[in-house]
Amino acid sequence: MRRLRDASLRRKVTAIVMITSLVALAMAATGFVVYDRISFRDGLVKERSLLADMVGATSMAALAFKDQVEGRDILQALRVEPHVIGAAIYDAQGDPFAIYTRGGGPPFAAPRVASDRAIFQNGHLLVFRQIVLDGKRIGTVHIESDLDELQARLRRYVATVVGVTAAASLVALLLLSPLQGIVSRPILDMVATAKRISDQKDFTVRASKYGDDEIGALVDAFNAMLDRVQQRDDEAREARTHAETANRAKSSFLANMSHELRTPLNGIIGYSEMLTEEAHDRGLEDLVPDLERIQTAGKHLLNLINDILDLSKIEAGKVQLHIERFDVLPMIRDVVSTVQPLAAKNGNALTVDLPADADRLALVSDLMKIRQSLWNLLSNASKFTEGGRVSLSVRQHTVAGTPWITFAVSDTGIGMTPEHLGKLFEEFVQADSSTTRRYGGTGLGLAISRRLCRQLGGEITVDSEPGVGSTFAIHLPCMVEGVEESGATLALLAPAT
Amino acid sequence: MPKLLVVEDNEMNRTMLVRRLKRLGFEIVEAENGRDAVAAVHQHRPDLVLMDMNLPTLDGWTATRTLKSDLCTAATPVIALTAHAMSADREHALAAGCNDYVTKPIDLPQLLAIIETFLPRKADKNVQ
Numbered sequence: 357m358r359r360l361r362d363a364s365l366r367r368k369v370t371a372i373v374m375i376t377s378l379v380a381l382a383m384a385a386t387g388f389v390v391y392d393r394i395s396f397r398d399g400l401v402k403e404r405s406l407l408a409d410m411v412g413a414t415s416m417a418a419l420a421f422k423d424q425v426e427g428r429d430i431l432q433a434l435r436v437e438p439h440v441i442g443a444a445i446y447d448a449q450g451d452p453f454a455i456y457t458r459g460g461g462p463p464f465a466a467p468r469v470a471s472d473r474a475i476f477q478n479g480h481l482l483v484f485r486q487i488v489l490d491g492k493r494i495g496t497v498h499i500e501s502d503l504d505e506l507q508a509r510l511r512r513y514v515a516t517v518v519g520v521t522a523a524a525s526l527v528a529l530l531l532l533s534p535l536q537g538i539v540s541r542p543i544l545d546m547v548a549t550a551k552r553i554s555d556q557k558d559f560t561v562r563a564s565k566y567g568d569d570e571i572g573a574l575v576d577a578f579n580a581m582l583d584r585v586q587q588r589d590d591e592a593r594e595a596r597t598h599a600e601t602a603n604r605a606k607s608s609f610l611a612n613m614s615h616e617l618r619t620p621l622n623g624i625i626g627y628s629e630m631l632t633e634e635a636h637d638r639g640l641e642d643l644v645p646d647l648e649r650i651q652t653a654g655k656h657l658l659n660l661i662n663d664i665l666d667l668s669k670i671e672a673g674k675v676q677l678h679i680e681r682f683d684v685l686p687m688i689r690d691v692v693s694t695v696q697p698l699a700a701k702n703g704n705a706l707t708v709d710l711p712a713d714a715d716r717l718a719l720v721s722d723l724m725k726i727r728q729s730l731w732n733l734l735s736n737a738s739k740f741t742e743g744g745r746v747s748l749s750v751r752q753h754t755v756a757g758t759p760w761i762t763f764a765v766s767d768t769g770i771g772m773t774p775e776h777l778g779k780l781f782e783e784f785v786q787a788d789s790s791t792t793r794r795y796g797g798t799g800l801g802l803a804i805s806r807r808l809c810r811q812l813g814g815e816i817t818v819d820s821e822p823g824v825g826s827t828f829a830i831h832l833p834c835m836v837e838g839v840e841e842s843g844a845t846l847a848l849l850a851p852a853t
Numbered sequence: 854m855p856k857l858l859v860v861e862d863n864e865m866n867r868t869m870l871v872r873r874l875k876r877l878g879f880e881i882v883e884a885e886n887g888r889d890a891v892a893a894v895h896q897h898r899p900d901l902v903l904m905d906m907n908l909p910t911l912d913g914w915t916a917t918r919t920l921k922s923d924l925c926t927a928a929t930p931v932i933a934l935t936a937h938a939m940s941a942d943r944e945h946a947l948a949a950g951c952n953d954y955v956t957k958p959i960d961l962p963q964l965l966a967i968i969e970t971f972l973p974r975k976a977d978k979n980v981q
Contacts, residue, residue, distance in 0.1 A: 618957075618958075619863060619865075619866070621958075622865075622866055622957055622958040623865045623866070623869065625958045626865075626866070626869040626870075626873075626958060626959070627869060629873075629961065630869060630872060630873055633873070633876065655958075658958065676944070678944050724943075
């Protein structure tokens with residue numbers, strides 16, 4: 357039963373039809389056989405009784421004259437019936453008068469006389485008929501027949517039934533293959549539809565209806581459900597498009613705003629720089645510190661605006677990767693020399709731990725974006741550590757057979773609690789709100805760095821303990837996949853002569 | 854002193870850059886858009902061009918491409934003045950044939966270092 361439950365619909369329909377028709381056929385055949393057996397036996401009983409009556413009628417004279425020879429002669433006439441194995445004529449007292457035995461068989465032992473009856477006994481039919489003359493019983497005839505004919509008939513019958521059943525099964529099977537489609541095709545069609553929908557996420561597909569039966573109702577219900585799903589899918593898509601449009605508009609607004617803000621800011625920074633130069637030239641040294649403050653404040657504001665611009669560009673999907681082959685060592689020197697003054701300002705020692713083959717280390721990635729991320733981590737570490745140590749270590753390793761590089765920036769700074777770590781990479785979130793006041797910054801640096809690293813197929817991880825320090829690590833594949841090395845740009849990067 | 858062409862549409866930025874470069878002794882020619890810039894290169898034969906990229910009439914990329922494809926002007930170094938590092942302006946500038954780039958706001962010492970690499974024989978020219 358379990359096997360049938362797991363079998364295909366086609367097989368199930370076939371099995372059900374075949375089993376049902378075979379059972380019906382078997383029952384019908386059994387009925388026929390039983391009926392035929394009964395009617396054959398009835399017929400046989402009548403025939404033998406008639407035979408016995410005829411023998412009785414012809415043996416009346418012999419009985420009357422007690423002529424046993426005549427009696428035996430009469431009985432010899434039974435030779436024509438091969439199935440009669442023996443016969444006897446009894447006299448009025450019930451004693452055997454004449455006995456017949458079928459040729460080749462053992463001598464027939466006549467049973468005790470009995471009144472008119474027909475008995476089936478041990479596969480034989482025993483018939484007793486009284487011989488009556490003028491209302492007086494003058495003797496009895498007994499005929500015993502074997503039932504070989506019945507058995508033979510039964511065998512022929514069984515053979516016929518088996519043959520007919522086999523032929524009927526074959527015909528049923530042949531008829532089933534086209535007919536079972538009526539049931540299975542709509543269901544298989546619906547299964548295929550459901551599969552196509554889940555594979556291709558195309559909710560516009562509908563199952564076709566073949567008829568107004570239960571499966572038709574199922575198809576209708578299925579299609580109605582699809583209507584709902586499609587409707588919901590459309591709504592969701594629309595909502596998403598809406599949200600994306602709104603987000604793009606926001607990012608675009610931010611990008612434009614930032615751009616517009618930068619122009620006057622460039623003026624402020626530029627003119628304060630010029631004034632500082634003038635002040636030096638004219639010996640007005642007392643003005644220099646104030647002018648420098650304007651510059652510092654201006655540059656700080658510019659950094660904030662740049663961060664917002666970066667993030668909105670990343671969000672708007674406007675940041676393109678610029679993949680090139682470059683050496684790691686010059687990039688590290690460059691970043692470290694930029695960060696060095698910042699580290700020194702807070703009294704931090706900046707150390708770099710490079711692998712032995714650092715001078716041969718090259719990446720195929722986006723130099724500017726890695727440099728920006730690295731600078732972010734290093735300047736953060738320098739900012740949040742005072743009189744401590746900031747170290748950068750570079751390590752090459754393999755992940756699933758491909759070479760990766762890890763830049764780890766460790767500090768002995770203020771560290772962070774696990775709750776702070778969780779929010780660290782979210783935009784505009786610093787470890788706590790007082791941080792912004794104390795240390796400055798937008799809180800966008802890590803969010804930007806993480807997005808950049810992810811764009812390059814990598815990730816930033818962090819490990820920290822309050823009061824002990826933090827380790828930020830940038831993990832990147834050495835070769836950015838799916839992006840061709842831009843040879844054209846490479847050529848242009850070489851200094852022109 | 855070397856002659857520089859400063860191409861910048863924003864008047865304040867241009868004035869600022871010109872004044873600071875003049876103070877250092879450079880001879881300056883100015884242009885407000887790409888078309889004027891190409892004309893100025895032909896007319897004044899500057900030693901180096903500082904070119905903003907977002908310009909009216911003819912943008913900086915097209916102007917640079919025009920200069921670089923003309924044999925008379927191809928040798929003149931063009932330094933792109935681009936928006937800050939994340940911008941794609943930088944890639945476009947290099948692709949257009951700019952020899953180098955400086956991001957705005959311009960860090961004067963950095964700009965001077967770059968100018969230096971392209972005009973190493975400044976001293977020789979002074980002699981002439």
